[in-house]
Each structure stands twice: as C-alpha cells, then as structure tokens.
Amino acid sequence: MSKKQSEPAQESGSAPRGRGGSLHLSANKLRWGMLIGALGAVLAALVTMTVTGFDSDKVEAHQPGAEPVVRDKEFSSAAEGDCLSWTKPDRSDLVKVNCADKHLFEVAGVIDLSAYPGREFGDGTRHPDSLRMTELRDEHCVSAVQRYLGGRFDTRGKYTVNVMSPSPAGWQHGDRTLRCGVQVAATTTSPASTGSIAEGDQSKVHDAGTCLGINQNLPTDPVDCAQPHAVEIVGTVDLAANFTGGPPSEADQDKYVEAECNRLATDYLGSPDAIRNKTLTMFFDVLEPTSWLAGSHKLDCWLGKGVDREGFAPIVGSARGEILIDGQAPVPPPNTGRSTPAPLPGAAPLPPQPQPR
Structure with a gap:
C-alpha cells in the first residue's frame, strides 16, 4: 500500500506525486514504511x-x-x-x-x-x-x-x-x-487487544495523538510524543461512512480522505495554518481491495516531515505544541500574501502598481 501525502496550505496535486512541491517521497519507499511494522512483528514473533x-x-x-x-x-x-x-x-x-x-x-x-x-x-x-x-x-x-x-x-x-x-x-x-x-502486529512486544478479530474491523489505526516511533527513518510502534518519532496521528477516517458496496477506487479514496484528513488536522491543531507553519506534511494511506473485502475500512491521518527518498525526519514533541525536527525548531515559511500571477504570453501589460509614499 502506498502512503499519500498532502499539504493543504500549499499547492495541491494528485497523490502520491509529492503534494506541496518540497516533498517527493517515492511510492516504493513509503510502501516499505508501511510494511516495516509487519516485518518487525514477524521478527519479534520469532524471538518471543x-x-x-x-x-x-x-x-x-x-x-x-x-x-x-x-x-x-x-x-x-x-x-x-x-x-x-x-x-x-x-x-x-x-x-x-x-x-x-x-x-x-x-x-x-x-x-x-x-x-x-x-x-x-x-x-x-x-x-x-x-x-x-x-x-x-x-x-x-x-x-x-x-x-x-x-x-x-x-x-x-x-x-x-x-x-x-x-x-x-x-x-x-x-x-x-x-x-x-x-x-x-508490532516491532517489539505485542500490545494487548480487545474484542475478537472475527467480529471487528482489522484496520491498522491508532487513537488521535498517538506518535509512531522511528527506526532507520521509518515508522515503528507507538511511543510517547516527547520521544523521537516519525509521525503523529491526528485522526482516523472511516471510508465506510462515505462508500458502500465494492472497494472504492484509489482516486475516489484520495479525494475523500484528503479532505477528511485536512479537516481532522485543523481540528486537532486548532488552526488551518499550523501544518504550514510547522513545515509538516499530511500523509494518508489507500485501502487495497483485498483489505476492503476483508472488512478493513479505516485509515489514519499522519503528520510528519518527509525526507526526500529517505522516509521521515525524527520529530520530538507533539505538533500541538513546540516541536523539533531533526533537532531544529521549524522556521515558518514567509507569508507575503497573495501574489500577482504572471501575464499570459501576448497579454496586455499590467497597469503600474501604486508606489508607497
């Protein structure tokens, strides 16, 4: 499964081709990021x-x-x-x-x-x-x-x-x-669960406010957000609330989940500008048809800092407060207001702009 990414405060494109312009994580790298949990669970199981x-x-x-x-x-x-x-x-x-x-x-x-x-x-x-x-x-x-x-x-x-x-x-x-x-599934000791697997949703989701640890730039098990982590969960989207019948297409999932994740992030952080000001990126997954048919209908919304072709940068602290990204406090990008678009070829020159006195 490939992890989608979205930066609502910046330019929007079609996932997973690097929304926001500054992040270009490959689908393969992000797919490995999701699979490391299952791989680690197998390795841990062999030992325990x-x-x-x-x-x-x-x-x-x-x-x-x-x-x-x-x-x-x-x-x-x-x-x-x-x-x-x-x-x-x-x-x-x-x-x-x-x-x-x-x-x-x-x-x-x-x-x-x-x-x-x-x-x-x-x-x-x-x-x-x-x-x-x-x-x-x-x-x-x-x-x-x-x-x-x-x-x-x-x-x-x-x-x-x-x-x-x-x-x-x-x-x-x-x-x-x-x-x-x-x-x-876990990379270390298996956590407890409640309810029979035969009766519940098997989606791999977490409570809002959960931070997933980091190992070799990839997400691992939940940790305290004061510890280095790869991503923070801002909420969970239930696709069954919007889709019925067979598995929804990837394009339909993208449109719905992106809008829901952006809404959940704004509610979680308290501001629509918080993601941009903290230089973070919203990530979300896509459900494969086999998962949908097995009854898994939920996806987490992840907030993290992607590193080009390398996975995620370590973050310390909750995004609701002060954070350090790779040991440094994030510097909000300049906000110069709305920019004047460049004229199309052959268009009349723009009128002179008034100069401040």
Missing part, C-alpha cells in the same frame, strides 16, 4: 513466541505419567476461538480470558504434530528450533487463520499470524500440539 511458546529457562522436571505443569493446562486446553493472555515475560501465568477483555493472542486453530508423518516429533525428540517453528507457522497457521475468518484475514491490517507451542516441560511430557492464531 515461535521458539517454545514459553521461556526456555523455566524447564520443570516431570515424572513419567505425571500431569503436565499447571501453566500448560491452560495452553493445552485452549481451543479455536479462545483468547489467551499473560503478564510475566516467561508466560508462566498464561490464562484463557474473555475475548472482550484485553488479551495477547487469539487461537484460530490447533495443530497436532503427533499426527505428522515420520518420527520428527515422536517421543524423546527435541523441541523444534525457531527456524522449524517458523516453517510450521507458515505451513499450517496462515491457512488456519484464513479458515477461521472465512477467508477474510487482512494481511495488511493490524494483526499478524503467529504460533504458540508447549513449554519445554510440556514438550518433554509429550504435548505435541501447537496453537495457531493472531496477535497485534
């Missing part, structure tokens, strides 16, 4: 969940025929549609919770590795390493999530597909089941 599902430093011994440890009872009884949560880094306090409450993982399917051909996961085998767990996630969990949602999973939305496995102790005791599911 697909290795064991629990902290490998907390292995507990079992006697033959003994019951699994208490923490694995919740895991091994989790079924499709259950939501899981925990507070400890080793996830030893994992519990099933109501999906309407805050949770970290929603189960979309259960995979029994004991039915896998061969003896790869037989008795006495070692827990699969992170690479094998990633392969199992891709082999089984992507399709499991699609089945769970009736083919309506938004691969560009707020969730990412992941897998949980038994603890090392549970594996030693013979538990060979995996839980496929979804969690909120």
